[in-house]
Amino acid sequence: MAHMETISAAPRSISVLGSTGSIGVNTLDVVAQLGGRDAFDVMALTGNANIGLLVEQAKATGARFAVTASDKHYHLLKEALSGTGIEAGAGNSGLHDAASMNGDIVVAAIVGTAGLAPTLAAARRGATIALANKECLVTAGELFLDAVNDGGGKLVPVDSEHSAIFQVLETDQRHAIERIILTASGGPFRTWTLDEMRDVTVETARAHPNWSMGLKISIGSASMFNKALEMIEAKHLFGIRPDQIEVIVHPQSIVHSMVGYSDGSVLAQMGSTDMRTAIGYAISHPSRQKLNVERLDFARLARLDFEAPDETRFPSLRLARTALERGGSQGAILNAAEETACHAFMDGRIGFLQMADIVEEVMDDMVSLPPATSMEEVFAADTEARRKAAMLVDKISR
Ligand code: NAD
Ligand code: MG
Numbered sequence: 306m307a308h309m310e311t312i313s314a315a316p317r318s319i320s321v322l323g324s325t326g327s328i329g330v331n332t333l334d335v336v337a338q339l340g341g342r343d344a345f346d347v348m349a350l351t352g353n354a355n356i357g358l359l360v361e362q363a364k365a366t367g368a369r370f371a372v373t374a375s376d377k378h379y380h381l382l383k384e385a386l387s388g389t390g391i392e393a394g395a396g397n398s399g400l401h402d403a404a405s406m407n408g409d410i411v412v413a414a415i416v417g418t419a420g421l422a423p424t425l426a427a428a429r430r431g432a433t434i435a436l437a438n439k440e441c442l443v444t445a446g447e448l449f450l451d452a453v454n455d456g457g458g459k460l461v462p463v464d465s466e467h468s469a470i471f472q473v474l475e476t477d478q479r480h481a482i483e484r485i486i487l488t489a490s491g492g493p494f495r496t497w498t499l500d501e502m503r504d505v506t507v508e509t510a511r512a513h514p515n516w517s518m519g520l521k522i523s524i525g526s527a528s529m530f531n532k533a534l535e536m537i538e539a540k541h542l543f544g545i546r547p548d549q550i551e552v553i554v555h556p557q558s559i560v561h562s563m564v565g566y567s568d569g570s571v572l573a574q575m576g577s578t579d580m581r582t583a584i585g586y587a588i589s590h591p592s593r594q595k596l597n598v599e600r601l602d603f604a605r606l607a608r609l610d611f612e613a614p615d616e617t618r619f620p621s622l623r624l625a626r627t628a629l630e631r632g633g634s635q636g637a638i639l640n641a642a643e644e645t646a647c648h649a650f651m652d653g654r655i656g657f658l659q660m661a662d663i664v665e666e667v668m669d670d671m672v673s674l675p676p677a678t679s680m681e682e683v684f685a686a687d688t689e690a691r692r693k694a695a696m697l698v699d700k701i702s703r
Pocket of ligand 2: 464465466535
């Protein structure tokens with residue numbers, strides 16, 4: 306048989322929600338590597354305040370629709386796109402329209418709870434969701450999965466750990482899956498003492514040793530709240546019990562995660578610290594496409610280290626386990642309180658370790674809230690947790 310190039314003949318259509326962020330920029334690089342306009346029809350791109358980049362991306366990809374989440378930037382965007390044939394949109398309704406446009410694949414790469422409503426709209430219309438925004442599953446869990454199922458589309462993880470598990474999870478051997486093992490780099494404070502961690506600045510917290518990412522997730526990696534969200538994300542994504550989820554610190558970030566089976570085998574997925582591999586897999590699944598990313602050189606790596614996480618210095622992991630055990634709305638509450646506390650830390654209003662204190666207090670305060678039965682209840686829990694967290698921030702920073 307003649308050698309065949311792997312690019313599929315018919316262009317697939319794709320939208321990127323959050324195209325101007327770290328995942329978004331990497332996604333458009335993958336799209337270009339996989340054949341650009343010959344392989345993909347780019348439908349909608351969305352950003353927030355970086356209008357210059359959004360316009361540049363829309364022109365370069367031939368997108369049909371470009372949306373800024375920020376209403377006040379609408380005129381700037383519309384003006385910059387005049388004469389290009391690319392339509393401009395803004396605000397929540399613009400994001401909703403972008404997510405609702407016809408198209409095969411929607412890459413969900415908006416940061417935070419702001420990504421939930423548009424991703425949900427894409428799920429409801431049956432798109433294949435390449436999910437980077439972990440907050441969708443952490444806050445809405447089963448309701449989000451129901452929307453994907455009802456829409457008839459599918460969900461493919463982009464988060465590197467979940468992509469790894471997705472790649473080595475033998476779904477026809479469900480009975481034999483004992484545990485999933487999420488790896489964590491440990492972040493910049495892996496070896497710091499509690500005392501040293503008390504006064505860290507945003508600049509030291511954002512300097513991730515291995516991955517280059519957006520600001521919010523970088524701070525979340527330093528506090529390990531990112532791993533906390535990923536534990537909850539994994540429970541929903543893979544339908545496993547909380548006691549089957551383990552976290553292991555692996556400073557080199559080469560093993561992206563693992564699945565342990567009942568015969569003692571552990572399957573791991575490895576790669577360089579480059580999100581383009583996971584993004585490429587998510588948008589090409591079930592096939593694999595050639596990508597220009599760094600190949601692992603095991604002789605040069607020489608060693609891979611693993612160590613148990615320290616839940617005293619990183620209470621975020623303990624709080625994730627509490628949220629998983631309690632169930633109900635605790636995932637949404639943890640996420641909302643953490644987002645509020647993280648922004649307060651980024652604004653210099655609270656200390657690094659106070660983020661976890663605030664999250665724990667809000668979770669305990671709202672422990673009796675039953676599981677949400679509708680998206681309205683999810684948003685109500687989110688709003689209430691933010692309000693309580695903001696009050697605690699005010700109390701501390703006064
Ligand atoms: P980022 O901050 O670099 O980009 C966020 C994107 O969302 C940008 O396009 C921004 O314009 C847009 N945005 C910001 N606020 C918005 C709002 N209120 N409404 C609508 N859009 C808004 O973030 P990122 O690092 O690319 O992360 C995106 C998501 O992917 C997060 O949920 C993160 O946890 C997840 N994720 C990221 C990585 C990574 O390597 N960066 C890895 C795994 C998962
Ligand atoms: Mg991750």
